[in-house]
Amino acid sequence: MASVSMTINGKAVRANVEPRTLLVEFLREHQRLTGTHVGCDTSQCGACTIHMDGKGVKSCTVLALQCEGAQITTIEGLANGEELHPMQAAFRENHGLQCGYCTPGMIMAAIDIVKRKGHDLDEHVIREELEGNICRCTGYHNIVKSIAAGAKAMRGHAGLQQAAE
Amino acid sequence: MYAFEYVRANSVRGAVSALAKHEDGKILAGGHTLLPTMKQRLASPSALVDLGAIKDLAGIEQRGRSLIIGAMTTHAAVAASDVVKASIPSLAEMAHMIGDPAVRNRGTIGGSIANNDPAADYPAACLALNATIVTNQRKIPASDFFKGLYETALEPGEIIVRVAFKPPSRAAYMKFRNPASRFALVGVFVAKKGSDIRVAVTGAGNQGVFRWRAAEEALAKRFNPKSLDGLKADAGMMNADIHASPDYRAHLVAVMTQRAVAKALGK
Known part of the structure; x- marks a missing residue:
């Protein structure tokens, strides 16, 4: 067992883990933050995407111990109380999900895209940037629509976004 | 994934001494090949020495x-x-x-x-x-x-x-992706620095990355995609798997090299 400290959704966490514990396993099994999903477990599908120090990362391919001192944000850390993050709200309004399994990863990836590419995203950019997130319902049409709307709605929510990080 | 010991190195020297202590130890960089390989139990290092903290x-x-x-x-x-x-x-x-x-x-x-x-x-x-x-x-x-x-x-x-x-005068990379894995089925990096022309091919060779010398010689005469017309890569050097035959890979090497030269010329 080895000790690790990180900040998850603004809360300091310290734990002893077996070295082979993956970050996603640490989040789901140890911290009971089950919003982050495991889809493929081979870093292809993106269902486990979280933010590590503000950047989109696949938590199935990071050891918990590699996150020493890191700021981790999961899907649970986005909303402000009852108020959904603009990207979450956009997915709801545009019906950007079918079964919902890929949704947490899609939303975390979407916010990462906005940070890198700005608030005005055309369909082509969104589809290119979603390369690492797979929706097995193939519901991409509304996911792309949601992300375009969410990106616009995130304008002026920088403060909220930073608070979430 | 099999169990292993984890060492967070704070310096390159520290990483070297940690490696010396663990016979089957491996360096952990970004982990995006090593960890998937360990999950599949294709690798089972006794220890991982993480370089992530060495700023x-x-x-x-x-x-x-x-x-x-x-x-x-x-x-x-x-x-x-x-x-x-x-x-x-x-x-x-x-x-x-x-x-x-x-x-x-x-x-x-x-x-x-x-x-x-x-x-x-x-x-x-x-x-x-x-x-x-x-x-x-x-x-x-x-x-x-x-x-x-x-x-x-x-x-x-x-x-x-x-x-x-060392920055070249002209260079370009063209990649033909495997449509599923998105890895290079064939990737060709062409670089020109003065009279030195190098054509490096990944994804295709059965011995890994290699320089396609025949293309380099043809391009040395004139750095233009046309210089490669009719030039064929050696299928005997190419990898064969379910994704592509050696002949297909050899064909792609020639096509992607021409495209890379065109791109390097801004065409």
Whole structure:
């Protein structure tokens, strides 16, 4: 067992883990933050995407111990109380999900895209940037629509976004 | 994944001594090849020595005529770097073609080169750009570094600290992706620096990355895609798997080389 400290959704966490514990396993099994999903477990599908120090990362391919001192944000850390993050709200309004399994990863990836590419995203950019997130319902049409709307709605929510990080 | 010991190194020297203590120890860089390999139980190192906390291993700078990229620099950092874009734009474009955005946020240049996956992109860039791979012990020219499938010139206890590139006058990378894995079925990096022309091919060779000398000689006469008309790569050197036959890969090598030359010329 080895000790690790990180900040998850603004809360300091310290734990002893077996070295082979993956970050996603640490989040789901140890911290009971089950919003982050495991889809493929081979870093292809993106269902486990979280933010590590503000950047989109696949938590199935990071050891918990590699996150020493890191700021981790999961899907649970986005909303402000009852108020959904603009990207979450956009997915709801545009019906950007079918079964919902890929949704947490899609939303975390979407916010990462906005940070890198700005608030005005055309369909082509969104589809290119979603390369690492797979929706097995193939519901991409509304996911792309949601992300375009969410990106616009995130304008002026920088403060909220930073608070979430 | 089998159990292992984890060591967080705070310096390259510390990493070397940790490796010396664990016979089957391995270096952990971004982990985006090593951890999936361990999950599949294709690798079972006794220990992982994590370089993630050694801050001075990551970073990009132009030092005189050399572009220096630290071993722990991520693909995302290289792709987005204004320094790289100004110095060797084709290298930034190549980094942007690796994996997907989340993978690029973790994967590193040092990890990619040390692993020398026969379908990885960086080995082709290093070979074509005649990069120098700097380790804790010595400087290794790229032409002596890549030794075959997953084989490199690295000795036990030797760690890549940075890679130095000399900007070419013209260069471009063209990649034909496997439509499922998005890895290079064939990737060709072409670079011209004065009269020195290098064509490096990844994804295709049955011994990993290689230089296509016949194309280099043809391009030395005239650096133009037309110089390659009718030139065929040797199918006997190509990899064969369920994704593509040697003949198809050889055909793609010629096509992608022509496209890379055209791109390098801004066509």
